[in-house]
Amino acid sequence: MGREFFILSYKNTIVSGFKKSIPVIIGYIPIGISYGILALNTNLSPYLIVGMSVFVFAGSSQLIAVNMLTAQAAIIPVIMTTFLVNLRHILMSASLSLHFNKTPSKLLPFIGFVITDESFAIGNTLIKERDNKGLFFLSMGLSAYLGWVISSLIGVLIGRYILNFEIPVIDFVLPAMFIILLIMQIRDKMDVVVSIMAAILSIIFFFIFPGNWNIIIATLSAAVIGVIVENAI
């Protein structure tokens, strides 16, 4: 029975990972499509737009990058902002690593690639009571990844071949997504205080520093002030 049992068990794990990715994919579809259309409206090449989804695979960073490129930002601030936006994945990655002590080392670099806010949120709540934790997470993450790439491809195709429409509300996808992602980050009162501080600083620095540096400087200032206040209390 041994070998067949394990093959069946792997198969079940993969199928169940796929099933758990479905709500994530449903969330990715409108954002991926909007991303494709939005990016096309800024005259980026279709290959660059889909290529970003294939290689970068970071929804918020890609939307931000597109936003910054529209505002004629330089490449270094785009990469720096991408880095800071995704810095939180360090903590998600470190926290997920607690579950993968029995996972083959070969799988870990692939698991790392599919860590997103969404896969982390789902993985962190569902992974505990499972066998083959690594395989489950990888299956869920890879399904979501394919959903993201296909959604942005559809967005590009819609924008390029079907309609060249400009719906003003599409531009609100980005602020609306920041709102929900911000809400998801808030755990306590200090997070609220730091967020308000960062928001005010970001607006002030917008008028002082060129090229979107306001985002990086406001974030680091607010985070450092937050820690100082926290230690003072």
Next chain:
Amino acid sequence: MILGMTLVTYIPRMLPVTLLSKVKLPDTIISILKYVGPAILASLLAPALFITEGSLNITLNNNYLLAAIPTFFTAYFSRSIFTTVFLGMFYLYILTLI
């Protein structure tokens, strides 16, 4: 640019899980990193809502700012990206009709 973006998104999420984080970071660094999530999203959001065509706009003509209010409540209660993004666009659409 894509290569740079790929590296800066892949390395932070791959390294800790691969190294199983056996190194313990100083507490201060951990505290700062903990605030980077909310701080950076607030830094990104604020200019998008408060700045229209390069200048500060805190008026009733700022539809993004007005639409953001129900969108915040939607995000808070739904905790869903999908619901928030769709209803957010709907609120803005209603405001453009008024």
